[in-house]
Amino acid sequence: MSVEEYWVGERSDSAGLWLYDQRIQHDDPAKIYAFDFRSRSMREYPRELARDKLQVVTDGRRDDVVAAYREWFKLNGDKFVELEREKRRQAEEQEHARLEREEKRRATEKELRQRIEQQRRDDLPRRHRAYLERHGFADRGVICVEDAKHRTTQCWYCGGHLDSTQFVACTSCRWLICYCGACGCGYSRDRAGR
Ligand SMILES: [Zn+2]
Ligand SMILES: [Zn+2]
Numbered sequence: 001m002s003v004e005e006y007w008v009g010e011r012s013d014s015a016g017l018w019l020y021d022q023r024i025q026h027d028d029p030a031k032i033y034a035f036d037f038r039s040r041s042m043r044e045y046p047r048e049l050a051r052d053k054l055q056v057v058t059d060g061r062r063d064d065v066v067a068a069y070r071e072w073f074k075l076n077g078d079k080f081v082e083l084e085r086e087k088r089r090q091a092e093e094q095e096h097a098r099l100e101r102e103e104k105r106r107a108t109e110k111e112l113r114q115r116i117e118q119q120r121r122d123d124l125p126r127r128h129r130a131y132l133e134r135h136g137f138a139d140r141g142v143i144c145v146e147d148a149k150h151r152t153t154q155c156w157y158c159g160g161h162l163d164s165t166q167f168v169a170c171t172s173c174r175w176l177i178c179y180c181g182a183c184g185c186g187y188s189r190d191r192a193g194r
Pocket of ligand 1: 155156157158159160178179180181182
């Protein structure tokens with residue numbers, strides 16, 4: 001016979017008797033399972049209720065409660081533990097599935113953002129060419145600028161946000177090319193004309 005760690009207590013408010021079996025733990029640390037002598041059933045209680053309202057019973061009533069509990073356990077103990085385990089397993093499974101969905105959603109969002117960003121970058125040479133044509137400059141193509149230092153600035157032409165991580169600049173003026181297609185070429189001309 002295994003060691004049975006029973007703890008029998010009396011509720012100070014209702015004089016009900018409870019038995020606590022250490023082998024049957026609640027997975028929520030704020031709760032406990034306790035055997036209610038009056039209803040001969042295992043129930044769930046807040047842990048602090050057990051702590052605040054129970055007084056240890058060591059007299060003959062303890063034997064009655066333990067006997068009733070053993071009877072209950074013989075019939076329901078294994079099933080109860082099994083059901084609780086199953087409940088816990090299902091909850092864990094649901095949580096796992098939720099996390100997986102969340103991770104997938106985030107990955108999809110990231111991929112979409114990257115794809116949009118890539119499309120905008122791929123489009124830069126074409127936009128740049130159109131810009132140069134509009135302003136009468138020769139298109140000498142684009143160069144990659146892999147600045148060690150990350151810097152941001154504003155497009156003089158459209159006011160858009162420019163970021164050195166765009167890595168593409170105009171071969172002629174070496175300015176970063178904005179998503180609008182503008183580089184520094186038009187800017188130099190304007191200044192020279194002043
Ligand atoms: Zn721009
Ligand atoms: Zn340029």
